[in-house]
Amino acid sequence: MRYVIIGNSAAGIGAVEGIRQVDGQGVITIITSEREHTYSRPLISYLLQGKTDEDKMRYRPAHFYDDNNCTLVYGTVIQILPNEKQVALEDGSKIPYDKLLVASGSSAFTPPIEGLDTVKSKHHFMTLNDARNLKNAIARDSRVLIVGAGLIGLKCAEGILNKVGSVTVVDLAPRILSAILDEESAAIVQKHLENQGIEFKLESKAEDFGNYDIVVIAAGVRPNTALLNGIADINRGIIVNEKSETSHPDIYAAGDCTESIDKASGQRKIMALLPNAYMQGEAAGINMAGGDKACDKLIPMNAVGLCGLHIITAGNYTGEVLCKDNNRFFISDNKLNGYILIDNIEKAGVYTRLVREKRALEDVTEIIREALRA
């Protein structure tokens, strides 16, 4: 059996580990356009902060590819040829497959912004190379503008805050982290970050580029779906079922490039998160190798640290709100739909399980007793 995996990040690595649970013999080829050993993408901000280094950022040990008997190929796939069952690389070579996984992730998106073309030092913040470039560009007195107050923009702000003159974050939205926080929680986090020295311009367009030395564009990401255009069903992301199968036989997809069912809301959506990418990839690998694995409990969830403040969220913020301190729980029909915890995060996983399994809540004692039982 010949397995080809496009993408060498969380979903691709999950697939290797999944395949090897079932098939110790098959030939695995991983193709990556980033010429790196597999690394943890979220650690790029910790790299700037000096909390990790390129060695420790490896998502798996240096001997991973040998241990799993797989070949890493540096190159970019430009086309999938489903009839020939081959992938074509930009250097003209072709690699045949029996089972193919598209784990191509997402790419930073640059919205049309007037005046941006005048900026000399422009950056994205998605890859290790982006982090290296930004690290080389910043100086003690740099005035940095970050466009986008989402997770990536704020992690970037945290990463460089103590290395530059000033950090300003601008966003069209009225609150920060609008994808994962409600208004009240966002205000708490914003205050904390302002106290640390980050300046915010919310409900504002990015402009006055002359006031900044460096601009980081963190205004959103787009799933890399183009390889499957005309081959498999695509909405915003590549559509996969719980076995990580696309609509095309023998082609699987996993991770940030896909759309799948949010168990908490029942809706199909993109849930671009590292744990989800790994688990979808692992399921894809097991199924590609002839096993049977369903990855059917994905939910939106986040654990984010920002300048010492820990935030954990999961699920959807619908229903009645129950608050205690900075913790918010969203409940309807006796079910926990979602929660937002700030700082006081110790029991988060127990709540995540309730959201994921949609258990009916009777009283708090019952919840905790239930959750603690195997």
Added chain:
Amino acid sequence: MKRIYVNEKWCLGCRLCEYYCAFAETGKKNMALALKDVKINPRIRVESHEDINFAVNCRHCDEPLCVKSCITGALSVTDGVVKINSERCVECYTCILVCPFGAIVPSDSGVLKKCELCLDIIEGSPACVKGCPNNAIVYESTLVQKGQG
């Protein structure tokens, strides 16, 4: 493999297990001296609700969500034991987000701590099991009670 199980029927809620756990990692001889005036961060914790007590610790799940979710690769499984490499941990708390038992806790240094069954420290049974005065904590292979992921 063997795991630690707690029988809530027998748990008195005395919290000695928490102290034995914290003591085990000090490597010292005398518990009273080792833990005097120290704020402990045990990897087993007693929860009390009304008249029920139960101790919570890592189940070393067969499908450990913490390991699959770890964003850095700091968590891994060796011979059935879920271990953490503190060198690689950046305190993102994703494991706390996903552990269905609430068994992973931050420590004072921030780096996450979890039960590794005392395998590196103690011969025989883990410290909490040895120290439990009511035999409510046991170390055995029980198939019916496996952790889930």
